[in-house]
Every structure is written in C-alpha cells, then in structure tokens.
Amino acid sequence: MPNRTKTVLEILGAEDTRATWGALKPGTSLQKHMPLFPRIEVPKPVDKEQSKTKPDKDVNVITYDEFKKVELKTAEVLAAEKVAGADRLLKLQIRVGEVGEEQRQLVAGIAEYYRPDELIGKMIVIVANLKPAKIRGIESNGMLLAAKKGKKLTLITIDDSSIESGAGIY
Amino acid sequence: MMKTNKFYITTPIYYVNDQPHIGHAYTTILADVLSRYHRAAGQEVFFLTGLDEHGQKVQQAAEERGISPKEHCDEMAPRFLKLWEKLHIRNDDFIRTTEARHKKVVQAVLEKVYAAGDIYFDEYSGHYCVGCERFYTEKELEEGKCPQHQTELKLITEKNYFFKMSRYQQQLIDYIHEHPAFLQPTHRRNEILGFLRQPLGDLCISRPKSRLSWGIELPFDKEYVTYVWFDALLNYITAPGYGSDEKSFKKWWPVDIHLIGKDILMTHAIYWPTMLMSAGIELPRTIFAHGWWLSGESKMSKSLGNVVDPLALIDQYGVDPVRYYLMREMVLGQDASFTMESFIKRYNSDLANDFGNLLSRVSRLIERNFDGVLPDPGTITEAERKISENALNMFGKVQELIDALRVNEAIEETMQFIRSVNRYMEQQAPWKLVKSDLTAAGTPPRKLYVSARCCCNR
Numbered sequence: 039m040p041n042r043t044k045t046v047l048e049i050l051g052a053e054d055t056r057a058t059w060g061a062l063k064p065g066t067s068l069q070k071h072m073p074l075f076p077r078i079e080v081p082k083p084v085d086k087e088q089s090k091t092k093p094d095k096d097v098n099v100i101t102y103d104e105f106k107k108v109e110l111k112t113a114e115v116l117a118a119e120k121v122a123g124a125d126r127l128l129k130l131q132i133r134v135g136e137v138g139e140e141q142r143q144l145v146a147g148i149a150e151y152y153r154p155d156e157l158i159g160k161m162i163v164i165v166a167n168l169k170p171a172k173i174r175g176i177e178s179n180g181m182l183l184a185a186k187k188g189k190k191l192t193l194i195t196i197d198d199s200s201i202e203s204g205a206g207i208y
Numbered sequence: 209m210m211k212t213n214k215f216y217i218t219t220p221i222y223y224v225n226d227q228p229h230i231g232h233a234y235t236t237i238l239a240d241v242l243s244r245y246h247r248a249a250g251q252e253v254f255f256l257t258g259l260d261e262h263g264q265k266v267q268q269a270a271e272e273r274g275i276s277p278k279e280h281c282d283e284m285a286p287r288f289l290k291l292w293e294k295l296h297i298r299n300d301d302f303i304r305t306t307e308a309r310h311k312k313v314v315q316a317v318l319e320k321v322y323a324a325g326d327i328y329f330d331e332y333s334g335h336y337c338v339g340c341e342r343f344y345t346e347k348e349l350e351e352g353k354c355p356q357h358q359t360e361l362k363l364i365t366e367k368n369y370f371f372k373m374s375r376y377q378q379q380l381i382d383y384i385h386e387h388p389a390f391l392q393p394t395h396r397r398n399e400i401l402g403f404l405r406q407p408l409g410d411l412c413i414s415r416p417k418s419r420l421s422w423g424i425e426l427p428f429d430k431e432y433v434t435y436v437w438f439d440a441l442l443n444y445i446t447a448p449g450y451g452s453d454e455k456s457f458k459k460w461w462p463v464d465i466h467l468i469g470k471d472i473l474m475t476h477a478i479y480w481p482t483m484l485m486s487a488g489i490e491l492p493r494t495i496f497a498h499g500w501w502l503s504g505e506s507k508m509s510k511s512l513g514n515v516v517d518p519l520a521l522i523d524q525y526g527v528d529p530v531r532y533y534l535m536r537e538m539v540l541g542q543d544a545s546f547t548m549e550s551f552i553k554r555y556n557s558d559l560a561n562d563f564g565n566l567l568s569r570v571s572r573l574i575e576r577n578f579d580g581v582l583p584d585p586g587t588i589t590e591a592e593r594k595i596s597e598n599a600l601n602m603f604g605k606v607q608e609l610i611d612a613l614r615v616n617e618a619i620e621e622t623m624q625f626i627r628s629v630n631r632y633m634e635q636q637a638p639w640k641l642v643k644s645d646l647t648a649a650g651t652p653p654r655k656l657y658v659s660a661r662c663c664c665n666r
Contacts, residue, residue: 039528040244040296046567051582059596064584068571075529075564078552114634159634197561199569199633 042074109167110183110207112196116141118154124174126150130157132180134166135204145178151191161196163207214254215246216460220468221258221303221443224284225265228291230501230546231469234534238498238615239467240297241535245610254460256447257292258303259285263436264341267422277422281306296527301447305424305439313446314439315427317487318413322428326372326486332412333365341436343412369414369432376482377408383481389494391477392613393541396470396497400477411479413438441480445489462490465613470497496613499543521551529555536619562626566633573638595632598625 047053051066113132121127126147134140144164163183170179183194196205219235226232236257243255261281270280285304292299303310321327334343337354344354344361354361381404384390384397391397414432415423423433442450444463449456468476473495481491521530533551536558538544574580588596602625609618 039532040298041526042528049567049571059599062582064582066582068574068580068582070575070580071567071571073560073564074567075555075559077556077560078525080552159631161634197565199637202637 045071045074107167108165110163111166112161112201112203112205112207113164113166113180113182114203115157115160115162118152118157120149120154121145121174121176124149127174128152128154128157129176130182132162132164133203134164136202139204142179143177144180144182145173145176146182146184148182148184148191148193152193157193160193161201161203163194163196213251214459214464215243215251216254216448216463217242217246217256217465217467218444218463219257220466220472221260221305221440222288223263223265224259224261224281224288224304225269228288230534232288233291233295234501234538235467235469235498236292236297236299237295237531237534238540239465240295240299241531241615242465242610242613243298249607253300254448255299256301256303256444257297257299258301258443258447259288259305260436260440260443261285261304261306262423262433262439264338264420264422267420268338270422278306294522294527295531303443303447305443309452310439310443310446311424312452313450314424314434314442316451317442317445317483318434318438319427320488321371321483321486324486324488326375327413327428328370328372329367330370331365332368332370333363335361336364337361366416366419368412368416369426369429370410371413371438371483371486373411373479373482374408376485377404379485380404380478380481383491387491390491392494392496396473396477396541400473403474403478408478411435411438437475437479438483441475441483444480444492450489463492464494466492466495468495468497470499473497496540498540499538501538501546502543525555529559532559532619535615537616539616540613558623562623562630566626566630569633591632591635595629598628 049069049071050062051068052062111134113134115130115132117131119129121129126149127145128149130144130146132142132144134142165181165183168179168181170177172178185192185194217239219239222228222232239255239257243253247253259281261277266277266280270277273280281304289302318327332343334345335349335352335354336343337357337359339357339359340354343364348355349361350358352361353359381401384401384404388397391400413435414426414429415435417431417433420433423436424439426432426434444466445457445461448460448463450461451457466476476495476497480495484491529551533554536554537546537550574582602621605621606618609615609621
C-alpha cells in the first residue's frame with residue numbers, strides 16, 4: 039500500500055526509515071487527518087424471510103415496556119478459554135463497568151468462530167439481567183449478542199473507544 | 209533464495225491484443241510488492257514488465273482494421289501502461305518485443321543456437337489453430353477440432369526449422385533435481401518432472417512468411433519468421449542488456465524470480481531453460497507459477513463474462529485497498545476467489561477496523577489531550593517492552609515469509625501485530641488514563657509508528 043502508508047508517516051511526522059523501533063520523536067506535531075480507510079457501508083438487502091412472514095408479523099410484536107425489561111450492556115472480555123469436552127463452547131471472564139467493578143463468567147457457543155485469544159480486549163454486548171444458568175456444569179451469568187446467518191457468526195462489538203465498559207444499550 | 213545485493217524480477221510480457229484484466233494486474237502488483245520490499249531492504253532492484261507484440265493474432269487484428277501491425281501495437285500498448293500507472297506500479301523497464309534492441313537479441317541467440325548445431329530444417333505436418341498459434345497432433349484434437357477453441361482445423365504440411373529441445377531433456381531433469389528453488393511451488397515442479405518422464409519432442413521455431421509475416425526474421429533464412437514463444441521468452445535477457453551491455457547483463461542475470469501464471473508453466477519451465485542451455489546462458493534462479501483468480505468456481509475470463517474490473521474498483525475504493533486485497537487473499541501458488549463480498553469484508557475488518565482504527569484512536573487521543581504533539585513516552589513498562597520485542601521479531605518473520613514468497617502470510621503476520629497493539633490499547637485504555645495520568649497515555653503512539661512502517665513495504 040504505497041500511498042496510505044505514506045500518509046500515515048506524514049500524519050505522524052516520521053521519516054521513512056528502515057525497519058526499526060522508536061523512530062517517532064517526542065515533540066513532533068501530528069497532522070490532522072481523515073479516516074485512513076473509511077468503512078464500506080453495505081446497504082442491507084431486504085430480508086426475504088422477513089417480508090415473507092409479513093402477514094403474521096404482529097404475532098411477534100412486543101411493546102416498548104417488554105423490550106425495556108432486557109438490560110443490554112457493554113462488557114470487556116478479560117479472559118477466554120475453551121471448555122474441555124465441548125467443541126462449541128468458550129468460557130469468558132468479562133468485566134461490566136470500571137476496573138474493580140463487577141466481573142462475571144459467561145459461557146458462549148462461539149468456539150467454532152473465534153479463538154480465545156482473539157476475544158481478549160473486545161468490547162462486547164451482553165444481556166446483563168439474564169437468569170444465571172449452568173451450561174455443562176459451568177456457571178454462566180449473562181448472554182452475549184452475536185449476528186448469525188447460516189454458518190457465519192460475528193460478535194456484536196463496540197469499536198468506538200469513547201464508550202466504556204458497563205454502558206447501557208437502548 | 210540466494211542473497212545478493214541485487215534483485216531482478218519479471219512478469220510475463222503480456223499479449224498486446226488482450227484486454228488488461230485482473231490476472232495481469234495481480235502478477236504485476238505482486239512483482240511490484242516484491243520489488244518495493246527488496247528496494248526497502250537496501251537491494252538494487254530491476255523490475256521488468258512488457259508486451260508481446262508479434263504473432264498471427266496481432267497481424268489479423270491489424271489487417272481487419274486496415275492498419276499496419278506496428279500501428280496496431282502502438283495503439284494497444286497504452287492500455288497496459290495506463291493500468292500500471294493507476295496501480296502505482298514502479299517498474300524499471302517496459303519492453304516491447306517489436307523494439308530494435310529485442311530483435312537484435314533474438315537474432316543473436318538464434319545464430320548461437322544454430323552454430324551449436326541445435327537447429328535443423330524438416331518437413332512438418334499438423335493441425336494448425338490460429339487462435340492458439342500452434343500445431344496439434346491427431347491425438348490432441350477433440351473430434352477433429354481445436355480443444356481450446358472448438359474450431360475445425362486444417363491439416364497443414366510445411367517445411368520448418370526445429371530446435372533440438374530433446375537433446376537437453378536429461379540435463380534439464382538433472383538441473384531441476386539439483387536446484388530445488390528453480391521451479392516453484394513444489395506441485396508445479398512435480399508436474400514438470402512428471403511431464404519430463406515422457407520423451408521430449410523438438411520445438412518448431414519458425415513460421416513461413418507466406419503464412420505469417422509479423423515476426424522477427426530468422427537470421428539464416430529470410431523466408432521465415434521466429435515462432436512467437438522463442439521470440440517472447442528472450443525479452444528477459446534483452447532488457448538487462450544481453451549482447452549490448454555485458455556489464456549490466458552480468459550484474460542482473462540470472463534473474464531472481466520469473467513470476468508467471470500457471471497457464472504458461474510449460475513454456476517457461478521447458479522451452480526457456482533448454483533454449484538457455486543451448487545458448488550457453490545461466491538459468492533463472494526461480495520460476496514461480498501462481499494460480500488463477502476465480503469468480504466462484506470458474507476462471508475469470510472475458511468470454512465467461514465474469515471479469516471483475518480492477519480499474520473500476522480502484523476508482524471507487526482507491527488503489528491501496530485493491531492491492532492489499534489481491535495480495536492478502538491469494539495463497540501464492542493456489543487459485544483464489546474474487547468476490548465483492550470478500551473484498552468488502554477484508555477491507556472493513558483489516559483496513560478499517562484494525563489498521564485505520566488504531567491510527568485514529570492514537571491521533572485523536574493525542575490531539576485532544578496533548579494539543580496534537582507527541583508526548584514523551586516516559587518509562588517503558590513490561591507490556592510495552594514486549595510489544596517492541598514482538599515488532600522486531602515480526603520484521604524477521606516477514607522477511608523470511610517474503611523470501612519464501614508467502615506474501616499473504618507476511619501480511620497476516622503484520623496484521624497480527626497490529627491487532628496485538630490494538631489489544632494493548634484496549635487493555636491500557638489510555639482514554640481513561642488521560643484523566644489521571646497524562647504520561648502513561650502518551651506511550652501508545654510509539655507502537656503505532658512501527659505498525660505504519662511495516663505496512664509501507666506492501
């Protein structure tokens with residue numbers, strides 16, 4: 039990528055040097071910049087299944103009050119490991135809120151899609167007020183949100199760093 | 209790969225009549241990426257690409273348009289140059305086989321091979337296909353038709369000149385065995401060794417002018433022109449100065465890498481080395497055959513109407529993402545699938561989220577809290593020492609992977625590092641630290657620099 043990497047060096051006020059460490063000099067002024075790679079937003083195709091089920095749509099309509107019962111919060115993944123004997127499960131340690139605040143354990147069926155080390159540090163979205171349950175004998179306190187279609191699954195994560203762990207989602 | 213302070217890399221010379229497509233773009237970007245890497249590593253680089261302008265198809269296309277073949281070529285050539293400019297290709301030479309410098313080399317090599325007793329005159333008959341510009345034997349035909357074009361072929365008998373390729377069969381087999389890096393990847397090497405188990409025939413290297421005039425005249429018979437492949441392959445020694453600038457030729461030859469698509473493996477792995485053996489010229493260090501870009505299951509081709517236009521993608525998303533995608537997505541040596549869906553996915557996850565976001569986070573942080581001036585990093589913590597160590601290790605790994613032509617893995621190695629810096633940022637959460645400890649928040653930018661630096665070579 040000969041162009042945008044050059045832009046990066048210009049933004050950081052760095053000389054293009056050999057592969058070395060610590061070439062940034064304190065006191066250098068950074069240049070303001072536009073996002074380097076603005077996200078490509080794909081217009082969502084009209085969901086065929088949804089339009090098919092339109093006639094009996096109101097069967098599954100919930101009121102705002104019903105939705106309000108569900109407490110969605112951001113949580114940071116601190117640790118993750120495989121669950122012995124269960125191919126699909128990962129055991130996560132998450133923190134909801136500031137450092138020192140509530141930590142909890144959660145079991146999720148995402149082992150086929152994510153390696154444990156990929157998850158660490160991710161800001162995920164959980165249902166915070168789900169009744170605790172035991173999955174394969176392991177206590178799970180909450181449920182994480184993910185988008186799934188067919189064989190693909192992606193966790194819902196919060197990329198904006200100004201939103202902290204423990205934030206509510208409405 | 210042998211380590212010297214020079215690096216000579218080539219793409220095939222593309223057929224001037226072709227509409228430039230993703231295959232051309234891919235090979236040329238790959239050569240450009242490798243060139244830039246070696247240049248940045250302090251090596252002197254010679255990166256050659258060009259056009260193959262002789263042959264029957266060019267002659268016919270020109271006749272149909274009522275202009276000379278040379279005029280036709282002159283009009284067609286800029287389409288490729290325009291694409292290279294758009295793809296930010298930094299080649300050192302652009303060769304066209306109609307240039308005088310090339311004609312001289314072809315004739316000089318023909319004289320040499322003739323003098324070595326490796327060329328003879330013989331009658332030949334076969335089924336000739338204009339589209340393929342080659343003869344087919346009875347066995348190769350499918351119901352009397354060309355297996356490529358499905359056209360009826362006429363049996364032609366004519367006298368022609370032949371290159372004694374068969375004479376070098378054993379020498380070539382031995383060479384391949386003794387030089388494991390010569391043909392890559394391994395499965396292509398095995399394919400060639402398998403082919404060489406059958407007796408190798410001789411190669412018809414002439415075309416009578418009565419049938420084809422658009423070519424380089426044989427120096428020992430004015431009634432014939434040179435077969436296009438014999439002509440085209442020699443471009444690789446013309447450009448570095450064979451026969452015209454011995455000092456330069458000695459410096460660059462043998463070539464370090466001939467990058468080719470798998471469809472032209474035979475000509476490069478069999479015709480070319482035996483020609484060089486006969487002419488007493490050293491063989492290339494590496495011939496690397498990459499796979500094809502597929503759209504779904506089939507090869508991307510104009511006739512199938514599934515060509516993704518790289519130019520259109522560049523107009524929309526910029527040249528860097530297109531280069532990145534092509535390099536990241538293909539495992540060198542295998543086929544890869546090009547879909548818009550995977551392009552967008554790769555762009556958003558690697559470039560927007562991992563790389564772009566890291567820069568935004570750091571620069572935004574410094575802008576808001578330090579008036580846009582890089583603060584002093586202060587004491588380096590264990591986690592930070594680890595990051596710098598990982599960065600330095602990564603350079604070594606990337607170097608090894610590039611040398612092994614595992615470009616996609618080299619990129620992944622770099623992205624892994626970027627992701628690890630992102631994790632560090634998330635763990636440190638400097639956007640919180642700024643509230644209490646401004647110095648601690650100042651360290652992340654140092655890490656970013658390294659990420660930026662390694663990506664520059666892509």
